[in-house]
Amino acid sequence: MASTFHEFANGADLAEALADKVAKQLSAAISKKGAASIAVSGGSTPKRFFEALSGKDLDWTKVSVTLVDERFVPADSPRSNHLLVATHLLKDKAAATTFIPLYHEAATIDTAAEIATGKTASICNPFDVAILGMGGDGHTASFFPRGNHLAKALNLSTPRGVMTMAAEGAGEERLTFTFSSLSDAPLLVLHIEGQEKKDVLAKAEAGSDEKNMPIRAVLTRAVSPLEIYWAP
């Protein structure tokens, strides 16, 4: 599906514009079906966007927030995406929202993935909004190059849900929604910042091998149009 590139003068302008766009999408979903859901990415890029979104005036009691992916660490770990979202998004007006974590203290990460799949089944069919980031290696979500379950994760025939991923560049083992869970969000966003990430995007767009740059699956095979938000 096609993508649209939205360029901003700086990260603050991008954060405000993206927060406005997401708030409008969530409010429209609430008006239409009485509820809304959003899956957000972790990492460092989204912080300003989360801060801007937390102050948006909408009926947050009708919104479910979850993560696109999570490191398999408890919420008090500095590596936790749950902690990142709790710190920067689940406050101010957004404090009233329902957050559904992916990490669950379980005997195995596979059991945690099964629990997360069950707890999110009602909000990912499809998500109203999915916000993706991208690493310098061309990963998105936890679709890492040469990840042990990458083919299954990127296969749009794989049932929606949360699965595990291990990869050289991932650090901890990961929990990640499948591409099929994210691909048809009516508002599908890739949020990247800086010249380096713009160069990585250009490299991804110039090639087709998804094993080496999994972001290519999102750029070329997403069901929904992709909105790329970029600032220097």
Ligand SMILES: O=C(O)[C@H](O)[C@@H](O)[C@H](O)[C@H](O)COP(=O)(O)O
């Ligand atoms: O758990 C994670 O790390 C994220 O979900 C991941 O997919 C992130 O979006 C990219 O790694 C970009 O991270 P930065 O924004 O820190 O560059």
